[in-house]
Amino acid sequence: MARATALTPLGVAALSLLVEEPMHPYEMYQLLIARHEDRLVKVRPGTLYHAVGRLEEQGLVAATGTDRGGNRPERTTYTISAAGREAFTKWLQDMLAAPVNEYPSFPLAISEAYNLPAGVVVELLERRLQALQEQLDFLVSGEELLKKKGVERKYWIDVQYQQCTLQAEIAWVRTLQVQLRSGELPW
């Protein structure tokens, strides 16, 4: 149980699953994929084992028993501890209350865009707009599906958030494109 290093997003996702019930890393992996949580956290088998291992070192989870299904390699089941629950809700509260700069690369790219001729930028943005629109359509149809299935809305507010930010980006890129084409924005 070393000192409390900051939780990583994947660690948080793991804790969140262990709040529901004890399980082994591979089951976490399957659940995260099945629930499409890999759209919110980067999920990689190797990283997941490391993440859970670290959680154990920090005393946030504990290995409780090892069953072996068939003759497969032994699976270690982990259970969340009281400290784990606390760290989890603390992370949640911090992340909800305080915005953190995570340095997305698109802002950097547009801030450097003056290095390219205006015509090229217009064309590149066109491609981006297409991709963004596809993402948005996907989210909208996903929402449709969730509604139809009757899943409670509190379980998928993130879908609405992503829609909202996507729409904002689309709108902004579109006006930039227009201003570049018309020459309203000197390049």
Next chain:
Amino acid sequence: MARATALTPLGVAALSLLVEEPMHPYEMYQLLIARHEDRLVKVRPGTLYHAVGRLEEQGLVAATGTDRGGNRPERTTYTISAAGREAFTKWLQDMLAAPVNEYPSFPLAISEAYNLPAGVVVELLERRLQALQEQLDFLVSGEELLKKKGVERKYWIDVQYQQCTLQAEIAWVRTLQVQLRSGELPW
């Protein structure tokens, strides 16, 4: 000159400076800070030296001369190569044309928010709103300043982009908060 590993954001920032003129890593550091580019890329002295070293290994920049000012440690000046220019514009084009998921943690946090009582979430969001508003005000006054100074707009479109996305987030968080308070969104 190893194979072409993907450029890191800091590597891109370094290349961008070397397009202007040859310089040594510490000068890059000072320039990035002076120009407030540390709002777009994570700039850390240690990381910068590593980044430039890697650029050199990849043949994107070359060490050209070492002057020593006073009796300070020797400073190695780097110059961008043709391959460097190419890699730089390629990165730019890719990042402008194709959106990439960078897994910000706020979406994860809201997707897990149902683990907290509604009242607490409302209060946490209030704090977030305050912080977001401050950031927005900062950006607006920054824009004011740039306009007054007469800096060409193509050099600071990122400021407008950030304003736009910030506004979208503020609006969304606010409506979520309202829906939580009114009970319109069952928790």
Next chain:
DNA sequence: CCCCGAATACTCCACGTGGAATAATCTTTA
């Protein structure tokens, strides 16, 4: 009934990052 590929369940290594450490020199203040 046997082989091939997918799934299961993990391990390991190379890389990039961040923060601390270092060491010299310049500036400021008492």
Next chain:
DNA sequence: TAAAGATTATTCCACGTGGAGTATTCGGGG
């Protein structure tokens, strides 16, 4: 004018990530 602190310029180490690698076992087609 001497000590304290900031600046210059860089190195080093520990950590987290991602991707490839491994070994076993289950399921389906010829």
